[in-house]
Amino acid sequence: MTFLIWGIAAVVTFVAAGLPLGVEAQIALACSALVVMVAIKLLKLSGAWRPVFLALGTFVVLRYVLWRLTSTVPSIDSPLDFAAGMILVCAECYCVTMLFLSLFTVADPIDRPKAPQLSAADAPVVDVFVPSYNESIDIVAPTLAAAKRMTYPAGKLNVFLLDDGGTEEKVQSDNPGIAAKAQARRESMQALCRELGVTYLTRDHNSHAKAGNLNNGLAHSDGEIVAVFDADHVPAVDFLTETVGFFSTDDKLFLVQTPHFFLNKDPIEKNISAAHMPSENEMFYGMVQKGLDKWNAAFFCGSAALLRRQALEQVGGFQGSSITEDAESALELHSRGWNSLYVEKPLVAGLQPETFDAFITQRSRWCRGMVQIMLLKNPLFKSGLSLPQRLCYLSSSMFWLFPLSRMVFIFAPMLYIFFGMKIYIANGQEFLAYTLTYMLAALMIQSYVFGQFRWPWASDIYEYIQSVMLFRAVISVFINPRRPKFDVTAKGQTLDESRLSGLATPYFVIFFLVLASMIVLGFRFANEPNTRDLITVVGVWSALNLFLTGISLGAVCELQERRSVPRVSSNLKASLVFGTEILPVVIEDMSFGGLRVRLLGTAQLPPRTPGLLRIVSGDALGTVLETPVTSVGRRSFDEGRGAGLKFYGVNADRFKIIAKVVFADITPVHQGRVDNYKQVGVLRGTAIIVTWWFAQTTRGLYYAVFRRGQVSAGRTDASTETTLS
Numbered sequence: 001m002t003f004l005i006w007g008i009a010a011v012v013t014f015v016a017a018g019l020p021l022g023v024e025a026q027i028a029l030a031c032s033a034l035v036v037m038v039a040i041k042l043l044k045l046s047g048a049w050r051p052v053f054l055a056l057g058t059f060v061v062l063r064y065v066l067w068r069l070t071s072t073v074p075s076i077d078s079p080l081d082f083a084a085g086m087i088l089v090c091a092e093c094y095c096v097t098m099l100f101l102s103l104f105t106v107a108d109p110i111d112r113p114k115a116p117q118l119s120a121a122d123a124p125v126v127d128v129f130v131p132s133y134n135e136s137i138d139i140v141a142p143t144l145a146a147a148k149r150m151t152y153p154a155g156k157l158n159v160f161l162l163d164d165g166g167t168e169e170k171v172q173s174d175n176p177g178i179a180a181k182a183q184a185r186r187e188s189m190q191a192l193c194r195e196l197g198v199t200y201l202t203r204d205h206n207s208h209a210k211a212g213n214l215n216n217g218l219a220h221s222d223g224e225i226v227a228v229f230d231a232d233h234v235p236a237v238d239f240l241t242e243t244v245g246f247f248s249t250d251d252k253l254f255l256v257q258t259p260h261f262f263l264n265k266d267p268i269e270k271n272i273s274a275a276h277m278p279s280e281n282e283m284f285y286g287m288v289q290k291g292l293d294k295w296n297a298a299f300f301c302g303s304a305a306l307l308r309r310q311a312l313e314q315v316g317g318f319q320g321s322s323i324t325e326d327a328e329s330a331l332e333l334h335s336r337g338w339n340s341l342y343v344e345k346p347l348v349a350g351l352q353p354e355t356f357d358a359f360i361t362q363r364s365r366w367c368r369g370m371v372q373i374m375l376l377k378n379p380l381f382k383s384g385l386s387l388p389q390r391l392c393y394l395s396s397s398m399f400w401l402f403p404l405s406r407m408v409f410i411f412a413p414m415l416y417i418f419f420g421m422k423i424y425i426a427n428g429q430e431f432l433a434y435t436l437t438y439m440l441a442a443l444m445i446q447s448y449v450f451g452q453f454r455w456p457w458a459s460d461i462y463e464y465i466q467s468v469m470l471f472r473a474v475i476s477v478f479i480n481p482r483r484p485k486f487d488v489t490a491k492g493q494t495l496d497e498s499r500l501s502g503l504a505t506p507y508f509v510i511f512f513l514v515l516a517s518m519i520v521l522g523f524r525f526a527n528e529p530n531t532r533d534l535i536t537v538v539g540v541w542s543a544l545n546l547f548l549t550g551i552s553l554g555a556v557c558e559l560q561e562r563r564s565v566p567r568v569s570s571n572l573k574a575s576l577v578f579g580t581e582i583l584p585v586v587i588e589d590m591s592f593g594g595l596r597v598r599l600l601g602t603a604q605l606p607p608r609t610p611g612l613l614r615i616v617s618g619d620a621l622g623t624v625l626e627t628p629v630t631s632v633g634r635r636s637f638d639e640g641r642g643a644g645l646k647f648y649g650v651n652a653d654r655f656k657i658i659a660k661v662v663f664a665d666i667t668p669v670h671q672g673r674v675d676n677y678k679q680v681g682v683l684r685g686t687a688i689i690v691t692w693w694f695a696q697t698t699r700g701l702y703y704a705v706f707r708r709g710q711v712s713a714g715r716t717d718a719s720t721e722t723t724l725s
Helices: 002-017 023-042 049-071 079-105 137-149 176-196 209-219 244-248 267-271 280-294 309-314 325-335 356-376 387-419 428-450 458-479 505-527 529-555 652-663 667-676 682-706
Strands: 126-132 157-163 199-201 225-228 253-257 305-308 339-342 348-350 499-501 568-578 581-590 594-599 610-616 624-636 641-647
Touching: 023 049, 023 428, 049 079, 049 428, 079 280, 079 387, 079 428, 126 137, 126 209, 137 157, 137 176, 137 652, 157 176, 157 209, 176 199, 176 652, 209 225, 209 309, 209 325, 225 309, 244 253, 244 305, 253 325, 267 356, 267 458, 267 529, 280 339, 280 428, 305 309, 309 325, 325 339, 325 356, 325 387, 356 387, 356 458, 387 458, 387 505, 387 529, 428 529, 428 682, 458 505, 458 529, 499 682, 505 529, 505 682, 529 682, 568 594, 568 652, 568 667, 581 652, 594 624, 610 652, 624 652
Parallel strands: 126 157, 126 225, 157 199, 253 339
Antiparallel strands: 225 305, 253 305, 568 581, 568 610, 581 594, 594 641, 610 624, 624 641
């Protein structure tokens, strides 16, 4: 019945979209469709109403596309206008194509049942790979300690640190500084691995970047299942019990992927103070991957995943033709008939880039890698894929062309304003009937489908901010698809003070260009009464651009961040040992660098006193863990005394304690974040964006005037330079 409703809705939509209508009739029909869509959303109608809603939205969108292609393109008699107009049409067609591809992808997202639980005898051997390049011990060690703590049958779990920061090539470098640093890193990592019971692996040189590092791990291990965690992705204790069992249900299953949950906000979210807005990754892991899973197209995301060794060996290991080895490997395996599966439950906690510069470095790699896949292994022509898989992979790779369309939308109005080029032929009434209703329909579709995970205009903000830096990256891949190199994303950085990003200049240049175009447009509106219809159309367009470019000024104003890893709440009992005195405490929160405790009873804690934090590990042997701490402050609470403690020195027990306290159960941490999110509609979301514009534009201009000499590069916390003691 559901497919019948979808089919009827599709046929009616496409037939109606092609009907010849006057402008008045178009306004009436489009507005009627929008009213029904609003009613469906407000009344929270579901079931058969979902295809009705999407059919009405699609009708409005297709009516706009038909009008746009047949009535608004400049005459070829004006070659420059025609060429510029066709570029704009192509950019819009790309957006409409991506809208429909994304709707197909998430048409029927699925929820997986809990994984079957295997007996110790039936459980396969799991090799855990933690690839590392330049991450410090403070970042890597909690991941290794947590991986060792995962619940799994004894003798069937092996953990490997794959260290590309201590390769022979680096240790034997002609540069004494590089050689000494690599040797010191290798020795400290080897000592850490010995204490934690982890196997240390390095190789001769860093060929094929992360893919080569993982393949080196495959060559030195033999477990049936391979788990991959990025160096800063700390797994929960139940990661394997929630995932491994799925491999027993399908011999052709090559991948079980889980979400990437992050303890910190991304730089854009943090810098524009976007409180209560779902983070960018929530939509991908909360909706898109579930939609891809429906079509057997959920793909490997580089970490927080399990893969079957047999499948990897069939394709020669992790793929390295592109710099996004994860998605490329999944594409290759899907084309060989292997299956994938997505588990929505967050089972790792990681770190997002802390600075805007690092954020752009990360997104540039994703962007270039996915465009490489589109060019070198285009899913439309990849043999072995089903049609839905082709469309899903096409959507995932084509998405990263957004910098091209975004830059076209920013600069296109200026061609008319500054040079008088007519690239969009329409009057005010047509703009209202087609363009405005299309924009509203697209916003409502986005809100209806993704509203739980994405605010109105949020995608526009994120895409524009990235596009300024990624535009050249996309072009460079088209020029030479095999040229991109793997860039490692810096993690665990801090900022001593709020300052302007080193990448800020183009954002200010574009903002002032848009502002200047608005001023010129106002002058032309006052002095060119015969073209006011077209000026109004361009004015609305430019006003939207002014909002996007203004908000971006706040995004490149880095906020102070002195803590490299956020604190995570806890309620675990422990002890503090000062000499012969043992004080019972409750741990209230903890991060990689320290913790806050509440003293029980009447004991007093002298400030800045070295001691030991003691905690029972919870394993079968009742092992006691101890690590040095020093008190850094004291304040009163309703119950007992509160104290701040700082870790000092580096030892294995410290990281085992962090793994137990912070990462044993990630679900409450994630749920607390989700509970803080608020779902907003189109009107409220637009109002919030307006307030952001005023606040972020003002802050950006203030930084440009008073802090333009303070350019951020971020730094790694000094504590990360310590060695294992």
